[in-house]
Amino acid sequence: MKIRQITVTPVAFHDPALLNAVGVHEPYALRSIIQLHCDDGVVGLGESYGDDAFLALLGAAAEAITGLDVFHLGLIEQAVARVIGGGAFADSHGLTGGSSSSKTVLSVFSAFEVACLDAQGKSVGRPVADLLGGAVRDRVPFSAYLFYKWDGHPGAAPEDGDDWGAALDPDGIVRQARRMIDRYGFGAVKLKGGVFPPEQEIEAVLALRAAFPDLPLRLDPNAAWTVPTSLKVAEALDGVLEYLEDPTAGIEGMAEVARQAPMPLATNMCVVAPEHLAPGLRQRAIGVLLSDHHYWGGLRHSQQVSALCANFDVGLSMHSNSHLGISLAAMVQLAAATQHLTYACDTHWPWKREDEDVIVPGALSFVDGAVPVPQGPGLGVELDEDALARLHRLYLDCGLRQRDDTGYMQRLHPGYTPNTPGW
Numbered sequence: 001m002k003i004r005q006i007t008v009t010p011v012a013f014h015d016p017a018l019l020n021a022v023g024v025h026e027p028y029a030l031r032s033i034i035q036l037h038c039d040d041g042v043v044g045l046g047e048s049y050g051d052d053a054f055l056a057l058l059g060a061a062a063e064a065i066t067g068l069d070v071f072h073l074g075l076i077e078q079a080v081a082r083v084i085g086g087g088a089f090a091d092s093h094g095l096t097g098g099s100s101s102s103k104t105v106l107s108v109f110s111a112f113e114v115a116c117l118d119a120q121g122k123s124v125g126r127p128v129a130d131l132l133g134g135a136v137r138d139r140v141p142f143s144a145y146l147f148y149k150w151d152g153h154p155g156a157a158p159e160d161g162d163d164w165g166a167a168l169d170p171d172g173i174v175r176q177a178r179r180m181i182d183r184y185g186f187g188a189v190k191l192k193g194g195v196f197p198p199e200q201e202i203e204a205v206l207a208l209r210a211a212f213p214d215l216p217l218r219l220d221p222n223a224a225w226t227v228p229t230s231l232k233v234a235e236a237l238d239g240v241l242e243y244l245e246d247p248t249a250g251i252e253g254m255a256e257v258a259r260q261a262p263m264p265l266a267t268n269m270c271v272v273a274p275e276h277l278a279p280g281l282r283q284r285a286i287g288v289l290l291s292d293h294h295y296w297g298g299l300r301h302s303q304q305v306s307a308l309c310a311n312f313d314v315g316l317s318m319h320s321n322s323h324l325g326i327s328l329a330a331m332v333q334l335a336a337a338t339q340h341l342t343y344a345c346d347t348h349w350p351w352k353r354e355d356e357d358v359i360v361p362g363a364l365s366f367v368d369g370a371v372p373v374p375q376g377p378g379l380g381v382e383l384d385e386d387a388l389a390r391l392h393r394l395y396l397d398c399g400l401r402q403r404d405d406t407g408y409m410q411r412l413h414p415g416y417t418p419n420t421p422g423w
């Protein structure tokens, strides 16, 4: 079952003014949609980053793997490594840690691995979870992903806005949480921090605790704090957080915090590539790994990382970036087939317009905070060609070619500097 042709289509979709430690989300998020055409007519789907430097790497890799068999994932990975190896794709925001050549190869390979698995599943008539050992759960729990946010993007037309309103203080955050939980039924809550001084973010978490006494809570300042500040926050939120995510930068700093913090530390910043696993585990820097198949090398490598975490008594959850339905389907298939998944996964899904996606609606839904695992073949989702064309048009028209939260914030507020580390 040979790969006859690969199409990589950049797309854009509306993104609210969500604040983080390095700036603010731009009005559009960028993604790439992969269509992998096989010689028997099956088309496998993948989704990944849409920054122009990444699109160039996807293009080079697509050429290198055309003609290979979709079942030969090892050979496909080797071909990607040959053509990409040595270079590091640097995303400008740094919110998923540093870049390395191994992380770059695994990120590029991931986009095609998912598309190959989708094609394999479609060709044998089985869901991707079955190709990964079979589902061990039929629904995948996610957490409410709260952001401090502005009411809207300055100067945006009303039709480009969102109806979430501003959230810039504890009341706004609790309001946002209530609405998100009412709509999706989430049973865990994450607040993206690193935006305001830690005392204000502690206050917001305590307000969430008062409003939702039974829900597990997390705070993620994306390494905006020094080690002493991290320890102060950890102490203030003792008994309140199920985990504290990336309070400070680097394996050494995280290990220092982890030695004294009363709750486990989680990361999607200091252990983000294979070469970080040994030092991260040896130094006991983390209690929870937030894996992400988009940069851990796809679904199979992510399962291997999960098994490693299980052996080292490290919990596992899933990290997300702004994404569309193909990525959500891949996350769900992977999570369904991952035995060691110890926390509800992250997703940016609620921040996307419900009617803005590249997949045919209906295959993915949230029921009581979890996504029932689609039962159809492959990823269980179908591409909507008209919607793909629409979001590609939006990409062409929006003018953005690389995610740049800091640059956008600086254009709006000259003199702004990222909060990493801020406090």
Ligand SMILES: O=C([O-])C(=O)C[C@H](O)[C@@H](O)C(=O)[O-]
Pocket: 018, 019, 020, 095, 096, 192, 220, 222, 268, 319, 320, 321, 322
């Ligand atoms: O958990 C995280 O660190 C993230 O999800 C990184 C993201 O890029 C998030 O900070 C965002 O969307 O602004």
Ligand SMILES: [Mg+2]
Pocket: 220, 222, 245, 246, 267, 268, 269
């Ligand atoms: Mg994080």
